Amino acid sequence: MHIRAEAIVLSTRNHGEHGAVARALTREHGVQPGYVRGGRSRRIRPVLQPANLVLGEWRARTGEQLAGLTVELVHSRAALFEEPLPAAALQWATALAAAALPEAQPYPHIFDALSATLDAIEAAPSARGWAAALARYELVVLAELGFGLDLERCVVTGEEDELAFVSPRSGGAVSRGAACGYEAKLLALPPFLREGGTAEWADIFAALKLSEHFLSRDVLVERATDTLAARTRLVDRLRRAVA
Known part of the structure; x- marks a missing residue:
């Protein structure tokens, strides 16, 4: 599975020591969850603020697997x-x-x-x-x-x-x-x-x-x-x- 799309961040929760699971709403693919490596870091955490618009890229080997997600900030409402x-x-x-x-x-x-x-x-x-x-x-x-x-x-x-x-x-x-x-x-x-x-x-x-x-x-x-x-x-x- 590979999706690349702009999305509105809806929620995030901590996962593991450094990561986070984010759920974001895309226009064409609906709500997509993904694991963000380093999502709790000072650099990425502000990007995952709910209501921010991001460019997300989700990758997973199967449809049942939680996708890895990388995010790039498009517009911040923080x-x-x-x-x-x-x-x-x-x-x-x-x-x-x-x-x-x-x-x-x-x-x-x-x-x-x-x-x-x-x-x-x-x-x-x-x-x-x-x-x-x-x-x-x-x-x-x-x-x-x-x-x-x-x-x-x-x-x-x-x-x-x-x-x-x-x-x-x-x-x-x-x-x-x-x-x-x-x-x-x-x-x-x-x-x-x-x-x-x-x-x-x-x-x-x-x-x-x-x-x-x-x-x-x-x-x-x-x-x-x-x-x-x-x-x-x-x-x-x-x-x-x-x-």
Whole structure:
């Protein structure tokens, strides 16, 4: 097996005295793990920072063997880890992909969504500029893994107008009229998720609540406690930042 591709580092763990095992997301080959010789060294460890973009080369004699991996830094986001809010966002975005995606299966749309989200976190002057992108990224993960929400028409009436809620059971949109009397049992559907554009903080938090419900129920079932802890820290910090 031989793969050479740009990849987003998702996670690393120490292996042996000097090495590390890194998992990185490529666009065409999905999540690829690899053993990095000297991965704990002062020279290579910063390259393996989650959220960095690297040029990776994986080599293995068989498909069952853990590949040896060499990495070359393409773009570093390590400086963002000095800022608590962007750091929490980067940690959650990469942790979600690491936990949710099976290895060696291509998910180009997730790669593109993650890349765009990381770029937004890096470029935006404040969290307002990237929090909506993070919610959209989570919905892309759900959709690509087969748990996409139907936000195009009302699951009750079939109509496309005044969609304001989502059924927490079916994941289908519900119109304002069909939701009458049941609003407390439904999840809010922020307009920006369907119409695009900018979003107020109330809508951003509603979108994050919406995606969290389905991520914890359908994707992170056995790993929800550990993985969602990073998300909880992020949302708590966002709430404190805008309070």
